Amino acid sequence: MTDHVEGEPASDAGEAEGLAPDSDAGEGRRNFLTGASALAVGALATLAPIGAAVAAILDPLRRGDGETDLVLVTRLSAVPEDGTPRKFTVTSDLTDAWATYADAPVGAVYLRRVGEGVRALNVVCPHAGCFVGIAPDGSRFACPCHRSSFDLDGVVNDPSSPSPRDMDALDVEIRNQDEVWVRFQNFLPGREDKTPV
Amino acid sequence: MRDLLDWLDDRTGYRALLRGALYERIPGGARWRYIWGSTLVFAMVVQLITGLVLWSAYSANAQGAWESVWFIQNQMMGGWLLRGIHHYMAQVTIVLLVLHLMQVLIDGAYRAPREVNFWFGLILLQLVLALSLTGYLLPWDQKGYWATKVATSIASMTPVVGPSLQQLLVGGTEYGHHTLTRFFVLHAGVLPAGVALLIVGHIYLFRRHGVTVPKDAADKPDGYFWPEQVLKDSVASLIVMATVLGLVLWSGGAHLGAPADPTEPYAAARPDWYFLFLFQWLKYFPAGWEVVGAQVIPGLVLALVAAMPIIGGWKYGHRFNLGVGAALLAGVVMLTWLARAEDAADPAFAEAKAEADAMADRAAELASTAPGIPAAGGLAMLRADPLTQGPKIFEANCAQCHRFNGHDGLGGQPSEPASASDLAGFGSREWLAGLLDPDRVASDEYFGATAHVRGRMVRYVQRGVAGFTPDVQDDLEKVIMAVSAEAALPGQAEQDAAQQAEIVEGRALIASEEINCVRCHTFREMTEGDVGPVLTGWGSRAWMLGMLHDPTDELYYGEDNDRMPSFGVDESLTPAEMGLVVDWLRGDWTTEHTPEP
Structure with a gap:
């Protein structure tokens, strides 16, 4: 050629x-x-x-602006008064690619009374993203995947726990006396800092 | 015919190509030990065929994936077999790959001039693992969803690019439609294309170098690929296929869990067995070292294996490689065994597994029973199911005071003792008979721990009913039938229909002089003093929803309400949630035996 x-x-x-x-x-x-x-x-x-x-x-990469609003999760009366954590489903309006959903389940939180207020923890394990459970005796949070362990405040309570940080606390507001509003967010797992997804 | 083939050969040269492919000379003749590569090619072809047909019925979106896989599995002719073969062949492929790699190691077949082909093989191994990983998510069931979450979380830990990498894989910040479309294009497009290219390259290089002939074959006569080796390869492929079919039949086909739910815990989340060693491995890395465990060390191990052709050229290199290979295999087996053993010894895992299986069975039952899967998908279907959702709502909102058969609805025991009635069977004749039993009305099953224990109803039962003559007792039984019939419980429908006469009689007896419920309760148009809850429609869906909405309403307890919250007025339960718990208490849910409407 x-x-x-x-x-x-x-x-x-x-x-x-x-x-x-x-x-x-x-x-x-x-x-x-x-x-x-x-x-x-x-x-x-x-x-x-x-x-x-x-x-x-x-x-x-353009998706997700990190800004989330507070959403109504439950009534104060539904959170046990004795300080035991209870799981609540978080529903919120959601856009997933082409589809929008009204009041879709987007995640779950543990709510727990602390003094007069309520503390909210994202149920997702900061280690590798599994769903953290409550130990059978109710004394702590335990992840069923890789043995991460947290006390009821969500603080790592075992030196061999593989989670690099405490469970992710979420902003809570009590409105109109008994409405529990939570700023629901997920955070990147496997790192010490709490970076919103 | 002969002329036609001659013409075709003249234009294409196909005979030379066929001859080259079939009459490859095998020094020392055909052998069983040469089958492994061919069985892998066979496995890949099976995956290609079954995968393409699965593709024809699969829908990659969050409201179509589980649903279409359920349809393939349960409704399509031969679908369960097709999916079963695809599922188990994937697992057998991994076993074959490991055997193939071990043979290459033992025979030293990675040494010059075959280095590049060894690397091709290693890449193929990783592509096949990536195919397994991406395929695990596609049914969009709880198992695949939660196991893959761990995998993408690990991807996000990659230094610097991790978060972006995860976002690209997931197709956004959260799992959704684009997670499926992206995993699907990897699983059915990019990765198979890579596998096909590499297999072509792998076979080309293999043909270029020839088989690695064992020493004892040197003096044997040469053979050809066709037909001697092909026969052996075919027999081996048949055995592989028989193994896969055996696994499909033994297991009843590939499993499909409940639809993926980001809000429901899945404590039984485990990767497929061939990744269990990595899963177990991650448990040993404390906070801050995950990247080392999940990426650095596996990366270094892979690099070491990739360096084997070079190491193998050194004096003790081959022995070193064999040692590394044996150690790796032993490590993987041990970690896998440890993962299994730890789960087997963990009652919480067994419970989580049983729960997951129960949810999967229930989802399958709902999907196969009219009205079936709604357009909103399997998860919406499951979330509208009183049988599985009712007890959760009961446990969270009612079990602080009430019990269900003595437990909290989910089988647990709340910390506080019961302080209101046990609602199992509420509305039924048995429940009412217990309420009207002088020995039981003031027990913890009914009003024992409530303010009503000092109320008129308890007094009426303990003083009035206790003194009824046998005749009046018979009348009371009819009254019970009549009031219970108001509830129109599905479980009691047959009885109610059969005893219509007694029920009609009972309705009149409600206002009889001896029994006289209407002194305090309203029943239809009969009333004297409207104090207690209305008996018209007592225990019916509407009655119970009204009670939940506002027990302080005049129709119910009015001012006498003890501590029952007004769930509807307070909006602490949505109408849908109230409907679910009511339907569950009334035993009103879809079963396979529900007659078609």
Whole structure:
């Protein structure tokens, strides 16, 4: 195969000579230019589809602004008065890709009375994202996956617990005397700092 | 015909290609030990075929994945077998891969000039593991959902790029539709394409280098791939297929859990068995060291294995490699065994597993019973199920005072003793008979621990009913039938229909001189003093919903209400939640025996 490029200024000899059939220096230079042009034109031709594909693949990075509003979770009367934690489902309006859901279950929290107030903990384990349970004797939180262990305040209570941080506390507001509102958020697991997803 | 084939060969050269493929010379002849690669090719082809057909019935979205897999499994002709083969062949493939790798190690078949092919094989192993990982999520059941959450959490721990990597995998910040579309394109598109390319390269390089001939074969006559080796390969493939079919039949097919629910704990979350060693491994890394356990060490181990062709060229390199291989295998087996043993010794895990199985069975029962799966999906279906949701609502909102058969609805015991009636069977004849039993009315089963223990009803039962003559007792039984019939309990429907005459009689007797319920209660148009809860429609769905909504309403306890909260007025329960707990208490839920409407 012989291609000709006309009127191109001379440049350094190509490096692809090893692959090409026998050639003298001038032909080698022409071949290099042809080859370089072929690659450049080819790259130009695929730029648009590849660019669009990369953009679409990276789209999820634009999602999630980290801002969440407080949502009504339950009534104060439903949180046990004796300070034992109780699990509550958090429902909220949700948009998942193309679909919007009114009052969809988005997660769960443990609510627990502390003095006059209520403390809220996300049920998700900060270690690897499992659903933390309450130990059978009710004395602590225990993750069923990799043995993370927390006291009832959500604080790591076992030096061998693999969780890098305490359970994720969430903002709570009591409104109109008995409405428990929680700022429900998930946080990145497996790190010491509490970074919203 | 001959001419036609000649023409085709002239234009395509297919004969030379076929000859090259089939009449590969095998030094020392065909052998059973050469089957492993071929069984893997066979397994991949099976996965391709079954996977493509599964694809034709699968829907990758959060309201279609579990639902379409349920349909494949339970409604499609041969669907359970198809999915079963795909599921178990994936597992057998991993076993075959490990055997293949072990053979390559033992034979030293990774040494020059086969280094690149060894690396191809290692990449193939990882691609197959990635196929298993992505495939585990696709049914969108509790098991796959929670196990995969751990996997993507591990991805998020990657230094620097972790959070972005996780977001790209998950298709957003939270699991949802795009998690499925992305996992599906990996599972059914990107990874299989990679596997296909690498297999072609793997076989090309294998043909280029030939088999690694064992020493004892050197003096044997040469053979050919076709037909001697192909026969052996076919027999081996048949054995592989028989094993897979055996597993499918023995297990009853691939399991499908309850639909994924981000708000329901799944304590039985475990990866499939071939990842259990990694799962167990992670338990040993304290806070701050997860990345080391989940990524650094596995990465280093892989790098060491990848370096084996180079190490193998050193003096004791091959022995070293064999040692590493044996140690790795032993470590994996031991970690897997430990994971299993720890779960087996943990009663909480057994309980979680039983609970998960019960939910899975219930979801399957609901899906297969009219009205079936709604458009909103399997999770919405399960969340509208009184049988499974009722007890949870009862435990959270009612069991502080009430009991259900002596427990909190879920089988547990609240810390405080019961301080209101036991509501199991509420509305039934048995429940009413107990209430009207002088020995039981003031017990903890009924009014014992309430303010009503000093009320008129208890006095009426203990003084009035206790003195009834046998004739009046018979009348009272009819009154019980009549009042209980107001509840229209599904479980009592047959009895009520059969004893219509007694019920009609009982209705009149409610106002009889001796029994005279209407002195305090209103029944239909009969009333004298409207003090106690209305008996019209007593125990019916509407009556109970009204009671939950506001027990201080004049129709119910009015001012005499003890401590019962007004769940509806306070909005502490939604109408849907009240409906679920009422339907559960009334035994009103879908079962397989529910007649079609």
